[in-house]
Amino acid sequence: MVRTKNPAVRTRLIERAAQMLRAREPVTLRSVVRDTGLSTMAVYTYFGGMEGLWQAVRQEGFTRLAAELGTVTRTKDPVRDLTALGAAYVTNALANPDLYRVMFDATVDLENPTAADDTLHILVTTIERAQQADRFAPGADARSLATQCWAIGHGLVSLVATGPLPHDTLALGAPMLVALFVDAGDTPATCRDSVGRGWPFRPPGHDAGKP
Amino acid sequence: MVRTKNPAVRTRLIERAAQMLRAREPVTLRSVVRDTGLSTMAVYTYFGGMEGLWQAVRQEGFTRLAAELGTVTRTKDPVRDLTALGAAYVTNALANPDLYRVMFDATVDLENPTAADDTLHILVTTIERAQQADRFAPGADARSLATQCWAIGHGLVSLVATGPLPHDTLALGAPMLVALFVDAGDTPATCRDSVGRGWPFRPPGHDAGKP
DNA sequence: CCACAATACATGGCAACGCTATGTTTAGGA
């Protein structure tokens, strides 16, 4: 073995595919290598075919999502932070609906199967903070609660971003999270306040300004 | 205008596409008309192209879902019935994951934009029954609550059926619905019982039998 | 009743698709 792969080529193809996805351009074997000086064989050398490239793009989507979740500011209110993480998840999906969709239309597995776990882990950490702050009951399974938050965020945003429901529907995330968090042990009034500060999506007639 | 379309051809192509989808066979312009005596032009006459056929298949998916939801038995416990509707939704998606996926990966709109409303209406009716039975507070917006139920069911099943989470995750639907229904006014103990009888998906170690 | 005309449908071909057999170039180890 003598000639080695150039890792930059791999990254370049993934980023180009993601960029074309965002620009709503069709991502085909030929179009993804056009104007790159590469031939179609590059896709086979680095990914084994188009399906391998899609797998890598899905992986990239999870990576970017995890990075964006990691930028949510951490305050003294873990319930607000948990809500803000859910909102960041939704915002990311709305901003990149095509990349978000390919993340979940996988017939085959991701390259790194722990991508979903990584996504969940940030939520789990915040939930444990809420338990330590006596907002959530300490006995509850943080991972189960994190999965439930994920299901709410994913369900809402996938029905809105590429689905049949209008954008207003996202406002329902607030009462859903409140119901979940109160069930986990939080005080209703306090919880409503925390969620209200972390969830930016408002119902249609809502007046966000102060007189 | 002299020669008229044959509506049976339209139905035949839609059902053939849905059947091929279920059988995991690739649905292509040529494969869908193969062995039907029709040429590829039939797809253009009746649907204007493959995208039109996909739209019709999506519509068919919503129609079948609504029909299946309509078969859920109606008992004296509307909260159990509401839970059972959610479970039927999940079961349908698990049984037809490919048809379920095309229902929601629409770049364009459905033929009949009210398909989503029809899906919701069955839930709304059951929620109103729960309000009349003094299980849910009468003031709440039934449509909002129905949408929240939908988001929970859709979020869970899409993360499980074609997503990264294991089948066990579906058990989380029970506590999520309980939290939602208690928030809507139901009594926790009664609610847990109703949901427990309507939601068939159990956590991994659960022993469903009685000694 | 029947000829006209509009429409359903078949045929064949086009460009683009994913993929791969084959050949060429390149770079690390002997």
Place this chain on the structure above:
DNA sequence: TCCTAAACATAGCGTTGCCATGTATTGTGG
């Protein structure tokens, strides 16, 4: 310094969605 294995280009195969063109068919006006 060769030599060889891997990276990469070229070109072509079968298939895709689509459509221009031609033919067959059927409701309708005279």
